[in-house]
Amino acid sequence: MSGDDSTRAAIMDATFRALANHGYADLTVQAIADEFEKSKSLIHYHYDSKADLMVAFLSNLLDEFIDEVEDGGPDDPRERLLRMAEIVVVGLGDDAATRDFHTALLGMRAQAPFEPALQEQLVENDRLIRGVVADIVREGIDEGEFRDVDPERYAALFRSTIEGAQSHDVILxxxxxxxEAFAGIEEYLIDDLLVAGDGEA
Structure with a gap:
């Protein structure tokens, strides 16, 4: 990893911590700098504005999410869908930290209609995640594990459901x-895809 890449990775880590600690509404470049071991000026060197930084953060978050599902998880299509749902709905690691970060994400999404660059990146993230889901479904169909369904329509439903469950967790x-939502996703959205006889006892 080059020096610039290492610095950007450290800035992304600092942004994650600052978001979890402050939420999106109260997030400032200074709050991120407070979580960053180097100078605030270095953040400004790499990112022109908070908006520019947040777009980069969302893109980085997407890359990490897809890596977690595709590279760090199981190969079986059912298990990959379950892993994706687990990451989004339940989260990984500390429950309090997960909820704090999910709260910050919800705040960021709420501002998207008023911040075009943010909305554009969220639209791109959504498109790519639905593409990953559709590809997993196609793979399951091709392998004879899943019923023959419309992969794009399924992906839209799956994505909306897991994100809705995440939002409910924050709001309520x-x-x-x-x-209960996670169990329902597993039973009705994932296991219902399985070809008869492939379900678990």
């Missing part, structure tokens, strides 16, 4: 039916 807090 401890009252959110997150475990």
């Amino acid at each position: 807090g401890d009252a959110a039916p997150t475990d």
Whole structure:
């Protein structure tokens, strides 16, 4: 990794921590700099504005998410869909940190209609994630594991469902039916894809 790449990676890590700690509404470049081991001027050297930084952050977040699903997870199509749902709905690691970060993401998404660059990147992220889901479904169909369904239509439903469950977890807090939602996604959206006889006992 080059020096610039290493610096950008450190800035992305600092942005993640600052978002989790402050939320999107109160996020400033200074708050990110406070989480960054180097100077604030170095952040400005790489990113012209907070908006520019947040677009880069969303792109980086997408890359990490897809790597987690495609490279760091199981090969089986069913398990890859389940892994994707788990990451988005339940999160990985510390529950409090996950909820704080999901809260920040929801705040960012709420501002998208008013910030065109942010909205454009979110649209691109959504398009690419739905593409990954559709490809997983196609693979499952080709391997005879999944029923023959429309991969793009399924991907739109799956993506909307897991993101909706994540938003409910943030909005409703401890009252959110997150475990029930995840179980429903597994049973009705994932296992229902399986060809008869392939389900788990």
